[in-house]
Amino acid sequence: MMKFIHSGKVKDVYELDEYNLLFLFTDRVSAYDVPMITNIKGKGEILCKFAEFWFNYLNTNNHMVRLDGKDKMVVKKLSMIPVECVVRGYLYGSLFERYTATENIMGLEPNLKLASKLSKPIFDPTTKSQIHDVPISEDQILEQKILTKSELDYLRNTSVNLYNLMSIVSDKAGFILADVKFEFGRDPQSDEIILADSLGPDEFRMWTKESYKAGKEQISYDKQFLRDWLTKVGFRDKVRLSKDGEKPVPPELPSDVVDELLKRYTHVYEKISKIQI
Ligand SMILES: Nc1ncnc2c1ncn2[C@@H]1O[C@H](COP(=O)(O)OP(=O)(O)OP(=O)(O)O)[C@@H](O)[C@H]1O
Ligand SMILES: [Mg+2]
Known part of the structure; x- marks a missing residue:
């Protein structure tokens, strides 16, 4: 019997046996x-294929064992490294907030605009937390052992190299890879640190x-279309006006919105996965 372990925003995780987990990419x-x-019927399948593409393409030790059907991936069960390895090529998201709030953050030059390209990609790790990931400096990582x-x-070196490779592919396909989050774990059998989790639109920002x-x-x-539609039907305002911790009930998505969303996930996947370098 497969043991259910965990349900995230997108995937469900099961334990297959002592050495393997099963990731089910949901819709x-x-x-x-x-x-x-x-x-979004079919989304899980696209995300599973996307992760498969990157694991094959990146040519770095990773946890993928095989696909099991269209939307399931068998992976090696690892002991996860408790740091999320974020690499950023652009000043965006929480880095921009920290940049405007604090002087001289991560050695970035002053007066950069939102979404500016950084002079080189930076490693910007966070802790792994159930609620909210918190940035942690390299010094803190070492001090806290x-x-x-x-x-x-x-x-750091592996993450930055992987980001660089992924952004070359993205660029050729017409996209900018703004940032990406990698997770690594230790393989109990070989004791090596290898790339884990998943790589897809939930792990990176692509413009x-x-x-x-x-x-x-x-x-x-991929998010643009859904957010525009939710804004149009007034859901964005509901979210804005809702009290902390109280989320408004989302509307049913009409079938043309569902179709367009799937088309977008498919489009990015197809553009990227046909790039050959
Ligand atoms: N090879 C692996 N072995 C053990 N655990 C893994 C492996 N790969 C990934 N994980 C862990 O499995 C979990 C996958 O959960 P998932 O990403 O679906 O949800 P989440 O991280 O809790 O939430 P979110 O939906 O925000 O990503 C994560 O805690 C991840 O660190
Ligand atoms: Mg996750």
Whole structure:
């Protein structure tokens, strides 16, 4: 009997046996941190294929064992490293908030606009938390003995290299890879640290090159359409006006919205996965 372990925003995780987990990529979608009540049929399959593509393409040790059907991936069960390895090529999201609130953050030059391209990609790790991931500096990681110096060096270098590779592919496909989050774990059998979790639209921000302009909010290609529609029907205002911790009930998504969303996930996947370098 497969043991259910965990249900995240997107995937459900089961324990297959002593050494393996099963990731089920569901059709769930959320927006403004609110899970929608309508599923995007076929989304899980695309996200599973997307993760498979990157694990094959990146040519780095990873936890993928095999696909099991269209929307399930068998992975090696690892002992997870308690740090989320975020790499950012652009000044966006929580880094922009910290940048405007604190002087001299991560050695970035002053007066950069929102969504500016950074002079080089930076490693911006966070702790792994159930509620809200918190940024943690490399010094704190070492002081708190979360990682050794050589583990930290390895994770930083690997993450930045993977980001660079992924952004070359994205660029060729017409997209900007603004940032990405990697998770790593230790393989109990070989004792090596290997790439884990998943790689897809929930782990990275991707903008179209066409619509990119520094100085304004950019919306990920896949999220744009849903957010626009939710704004149109007044749901965005409901979220804004709702009290902390109280989420409004989302509307049913009409079938043309569902179709368009699936089309977008499929479009990014197909554009990216046909790039050959
Ligand atoms: N190979 C692995 N072995 C053990 N645990 C893993 C492995 N790969 C990923 N994990 C962990 O499994 C969990 C996957 O959960 P999932 O990503 O679905 O939800 P979540 O991280 O809780 O929430 P969110 O939906 O915000 O991502 C994460 O805690 C991740 O760190
Ligand atoms: Mg996760």
